[in-house]
Amino acid sequence: MKKVYRQLLNFLMAAAVLIGAGTIVNTKMSQASGDEKQDAKAGTMEVHFIDVGQGDSTLITCEGHAMLIDTGEATKGTAIQNYLQKQKIDKLDYLILTHPDSDHIGGAPVIITKFQIDKVFTSNYEKDNKTYMKLIQALDNKRLKQTTPKVGTKYSLGTAEFTILAPNNTYRNPNDASIALLLQNGKNRFLFTGDAEEDAEQDILENGLDISADVYKAGHHGSRTATSEKFFEAVSPSSAVISCGEDNSYGHPHAQTLNTFRMNGVKVYRTDEEGTIIATSDGEKITFSVPESDTWQAGEPNGTGAVWNHTKPSAGKSEAAKDEVTYILNTKSNKFHKPSCNALPEDENREDSSESRSSIIEQGYEPCKRCNP
Ligand SMILES: [Zn+2]
């Protein structure tokens, strides 16, 4: 009931904005239009955490400029297209695809086909599955080049600018290869880290850039594999936004992450409970389109707890089967096990994989000698 009510409220606010303002730039409800030329240098920036179910897609607009970070699953491409068109967007200054998992790049072919795009940024991680090939094909069709942005580089978006924080390395885990960035408008700072997990967070900390932020888009959908302690301390956000699907099978967000937020007084906003969330920055303060979540309810993995390669179905597998854990990986010893093995790794070295035996071996893992997977 709560979610329905909030979504209705969201919709009414969006409708009022469209009727009232008529432009995508001046969409602040609380301010009278007509006084855009204020002393403050920063214009209005909006960050739309679009509800794409389990996955990520964030639209950022500022002074008539727009960028999109990630595009949800393939089934969400058209919904994102419609959302952008409702915001009167026909061109993206930047399309950023943090890493090639399907819940981040799935909808990209639709977006690439339907919109004019200036720059496409992708991670340095390549995959050889259908989802990835469709992305490459769509880019080719539009003669668009993809580049991996350099850490430390700054790009502008209207009065806002963003600084690239990652990837700092090449990684075996596609999540760790995520592009991360710090978006700033006036004094307001937003941090995006895709699905980067602890190793990548560590590398971001080591590169010494300032990652403190007001709003932290919780890494890896609020999973416990991200938002490590030191990283969280360095970010020290006042608000966190979690983008995840209602009743998702991975158990996002994890109770440990929610506890960290709760204990530190971080306000939490969740797309699984509240639908699309819009944060508006005027350079001084940030306002949210929905009230903060007060459920502190952790996700429940449906017996899988898959945290890696969560959405890489091999050809011919059914939708329902794609989350099934096939093997348990030990990231420290580089051994892999049957889920039933009695020598499974400790939590911190454990990754549940849904990939085939051959692709796990290709990644450098050796079969456990006890369970002979
Ligand atoms: Zn993801």
Ligand SMILES: [Zn+2]
């Ligand atoms: Zn991922």
